[in-house]
Amino acid sequence: MPPMPPLMRLRGLTRRYGESVVFGDVDLDVHPGEFIAVIGDSGVGKSTLLNCMAGLDHWDAGTVVHEGADLGAMDDRARAIWRRSHVGFVFQAFHVLPHLDVAQNVALPLVLLGQRDDGRVEKMLASVGLGGMGARLPQELSGGQLQRVAIARALIHRPPLLLADEPTGNLDPDTAARIMDLLIAQTREHHAALVLVTHAHSAAARADRTLRLTAGGMVNEPAAG
Numbered sequence: 001m002p003p004m005p006p007l008m009r010l011r012g013l014t015r016r017y018g019e020s021v022v023f024g025d026v027d028l029d030v031h032p033g034e035f036i037a038v039i040g041d042s043g044v045g046k047s048t049l050l051n052c053m054a055g056l057d058h059w060d061a062g063t064v065v066h067e068g069a070d071l072g073a074m075d076d077r078a079r080a081i082w083r084r085s086h087v088g089f090v091f092q093a094f095h096v097l098p099h100l101d102v103a104q105n106v107a108l109p110l111v112l113l114g115q116r117d118d119g120r121v122e123k124m125l126a127s128v129g130l131g132g133m134g135a136r137l138p139q140e141l142s143g144g145q146l147q148r149v150a151i152a153r154a155l156i157h158r159p160p161l162l163l164a165d166e167p168t169g170n171l172d173p174d175t176a177a178r179i180m181d182l183l184i185a186q187t188r189e190h191h192a193a194l195v196l197v198t199h200a201h202s203a204a205a206r207a208d209r210t211l212r213l214t215a216g217g218m219v220n221e222p223a224a225g
């Protein structure tokens with residue numbers, strides 16, 4: 001059988017600010033359903049790379065291709081439309097909208113895609129441990145609960161690719177461990193690929209593979225132990 005084509009393929013991806021190269025020559029294949037952890041020194045461009053993969057940032061050389069579609073060839077509008085249906089994004093700072101209640105926050109991707117809820121939001125809230133909390137406002141939630149909302153929102157439209165940028169960075173260690181359990185379990189349940197940027201070795205240890213971003217490209221990080 002021929003090998004499965006990657007969901008997303010990065011080739012020679014390079015990002016500069018003026019004369020200074022943030023990262024260069026990044027090659028990466030993300031396969032359907034796999035969990036990749038990306039680690040690297042502070043400032044090496046992990047968040048920038050993730051934003052490029054989401055089509056939220058631009059790059060200076062190289063390609064990002066998702067299932068044959070070249071993100072670099074799309075204009076901003078086409079990229080936004082692509083992102084809506086194909087990507088879920090979880091940020092360190094939650095990015096939950098304060099004036100919408102929990103259920104409305106989670107339903108947002110469905111609204112943007114013109115899809116019906118069909119009880120999906122309630123089911124999703126229950127599966128992230130927020131059953132019955134749909135009518136609450138974000139200000140009434142803890143940090144861990146806010147990140148559960150963000151995870152539910154990132155997955156509600158069943159995107160094949162979930163990008164998470166330090167999603168537990170603002171949480172205490174116990175809450176962080178529980179949120180990581182949830183993120184991994186939910187990603188697996190939805191058969192999504194997960195690319196996680198993290199400084200936490202405990203989180204990286206749970207990935208199918210760990211890659212280190214360096215100025216010169218992406219290198220395999222040997223498994224610990």
Ligand SMILES: Nc1ncnc2c1ncn2[C@@H]1O[C@H](COP(=O)(O)OP(=O)(O)OP(=O)(O)O)[C@@H](O)[C@H]1O
Nearest residue numbers: 017022040041042043044045046047048049197199
């Ligand atoms: N507007 C800008 N102008 C110049 N350099 C910038 C700008 N924005 C970001 N940078 C630089 O780009 C680099 C990559 O930043 P990025 O946040 O992607 O790194 P990171 O690896 O995610 O860092 P951390 O682990 O600390 O979150 C940093 O060195 C940063 O100083």
